[in-house]
Amino acid sequence: MADQPVIFVGGLGRSGAVLLERLLGELPEVAALGGTAHLWTRGVRADEPCGCGRPFSACPFWSRVGTRAFGQWRLDQAGWVPRLRARVDRVRRVPALALGLVFREAELSEYVLAYSRVYAAAAEVAGARVVVDSSRRVSLAYCLAAIMDLRVVHVVRDPRALAAAHRARQVRSPAPVRWTPARTAVHWLAQNLAFAVLRRKGVQVVRVRYEDLLADPGRTLTRLARRLDLGDPGTGAGLGAAHTVPGTPPRPAAHRRPGALPFHQRWLVTALTLPLLRPYGYRLRYRPPAPPAEPEPVLAPLAVAAH
Secondary structure, three states: OOOOOEEEEEEEEOOHHHHHHHHHOOOOEEEEEEOOHHHHHHHHOOOOOOOOEEEHHHOOHHHHHHHHHHOOOOOOHHHHHHHHHHHOHHHHHHHHHHHOOOHHHHHHHHHHHHHHHHHHHHHHHHOOEEEEEEEHHHHHHHHHHOOEEEEEEEOOOOHHHHHHHHHHHHHHHOOOOOOOOOHHHHHHHHHHHHHHHHHHOEEEEEEEEEEHHOOOOOHHHHHHHHHHOOOOOOEEEEOOOOOEEEEEEOOOOOOOOOOOOOOOHHHHHHHHHHHOOOOOOOOOOOOOOOOOOOOOOOOOOOOEEEO
């Protein structure tokens, strides 16, 4: 497992992890797999569509991956792997893993082995040298890094914009867990600090700002590809169909500006995230970006030109 070429895209939801993964997946010899943390529940069990549009069970790519990794996909895996996750892949275990304390080592090894088999089989089926997993969860990154040779792309977004995006989503379709601005800020700070600690432990962690990705995708992707030893992106990468699970399309539409946070909430988020704002290049006084004059289609290809 130590030599498995895996790039893990981490960060909070609505920070551009899926978009960045899809862009990386357009590079030569790189295969984007989506959020494999949901593979067994939303793929094997729920049979949700793959990124190619077919149900998971009817996707030839994932069928071949299952055959190579496990002989075939089985419904009992949809219970077995999530049960292991509940025992070893928990946010509350991150501090112990950060200190090098590994509990339930046999279960952790079995859990990581399931992912390793998927990664290896997917790379073989896709003919890829590297696979990209956009599961985002920092606890999963710690589990994988405890055993595998992992490279991490850490995606960050201005916490004020992120809090506004979560607030707007809550208004449109209320979720079971309410992501208030304060909750978003605390999660933003905790998760970003956890990725910083992972870097201090010797794991290669490359940080990418969501704002930089949208402002200049070509330059951002070129620099990232060089840092990860993925070669030169070239001059013509776009977002095509991909075998990602679950098949959630990326949302590169910068014009879908969330409603601005009220003044007191904006400054509450600023105060809670202050320790990392300046190090990440964000200003204390936040001004929401103005939408472009002509909105672009939500799923328009995002052109990538090397600079």
